Amino acid sequence: MRVVIQDNYEKMSLWAAHYIAGKIRAHMQARPFVLGLPTGSSPIGVYRELVRMNKAGELSFANVVTFNMDEYLGLPREHDQSYWYFMHDNLFDHLVDMKPENINILDGMAADPVAECARYEEKIASCGGIDLFMGGIGVDGHLAFNEPYTSLSSRTGVRDLTTDTRIVNSRFFGNDPGKVPAQALSVGIGTVTDSKEVLVLISGHNKARALAATVEGGVSQKWTCSALQMHNGAIIACDEAACGELTVDTYKYFLDIEKKERL
Numbered sequence: 001m002r003v004v005i006q007d008n009y010e011k012m013s014l015w016a017a018h019y020i021a022g023k024i025r026a027h028m029q030a031r032p033f034v035l036g037l038p039t040g041s042s043p044i045g046v047y048r049e050l051v052r053m054n055k056a057g058e059l060s061f062a063n064v065v066t067f068n069m070d071e072y073l074g075l076p077r078e079h080d081q082s083y084w085y086f087m088h089d090n091l092f093d094h095l096v097d098m099k100p101e102n103i104n105i106l107d108g109m110a111a112d113p114v115a116e117c118a119r120y121e122e123k124i125a126s127c128g129g130i131d132l133f134m135g136g137i138g139v140d141g142h143l144a145f146n147e148p149y150t151s152l153s154s155r156t157g158v159r160d161l162t163t164d165t166r167i168v169n170s171r172f173f174g175n176d177p178g179k180v181p182a183q184a185l186s187v188g189i190g191t192v193t194d195s196k197e198v199l200v201l202i203s204g205h206n207k208a209r210a211l212a213a214t215v216e217g218g219v220s221q222k223w224t225c226s227a228l229q230m231h232n233g234a235i236i237a238c239d240e241a242a243c244g245e246l247t248v249d250t251y252k253y254f255l256d257i258e259k260k261e262r263l
């Protein structure tokens, strides 16, 4: 596992955006580059930089297919807290050459959510799998909406959200946890770890425990993000604030080994 530590959120975002851009540009196969994407506050800086590069003609999305990680169950696309809305508002609507037919987001209003999840897995497979899955994590270490004790081999499915997650996410729902949907559709941990590469953004003091569990704890379903330790192409991009619970040894090791990556 690589852990790339940057001074702050801005630099973490810039590093991650340029890493992704490099991968898209270097993709030489006939099939499109398949990119997995998250929502939340963690990726907003990355999206801002990807949009800037795209508008400046430095990065094309014409040959990119995207799959989002998750979506609230029961929220229509037009709802300003649906992940469909978030992705269009923060990324897709600003890209000059993203093809709408290349955007894949789980349908939170599907009549048969289980079938929708099966369809999603099949669609990922039909695209040749995901080349790079970018993710964020929750304070409890959830990756996508895979809460603690979700199987580390889980596939896309319907997830119950914990009370803790609904409280954390209530900041987007008028601070009322009761307004946060109780369930979501989410790719599984197995879906994420099947990707050729996984790049997870971890920023801020409130994620310090989760970062330590991801990097230093044992692989455990209690911290679903810890499954990344078993992945041969996992990168954590983080900021100093998130490093507060790492041991000094670990912190120094990654600063040393990744010193060329420091912005």
Ligand code: GLP
Pocket: 038, 039, 040, 041, 042, 043, 069, 070, 135, 136, 137, 138, 139, 142, 143, 144, 145, 165, 169
């Ligand atoms: C939500 C999403 C996750 C996301 C997490 C962290 O629960 N389902 O995919 O990673 O929030 O969000 P933030 O980046 O805002 O801290």
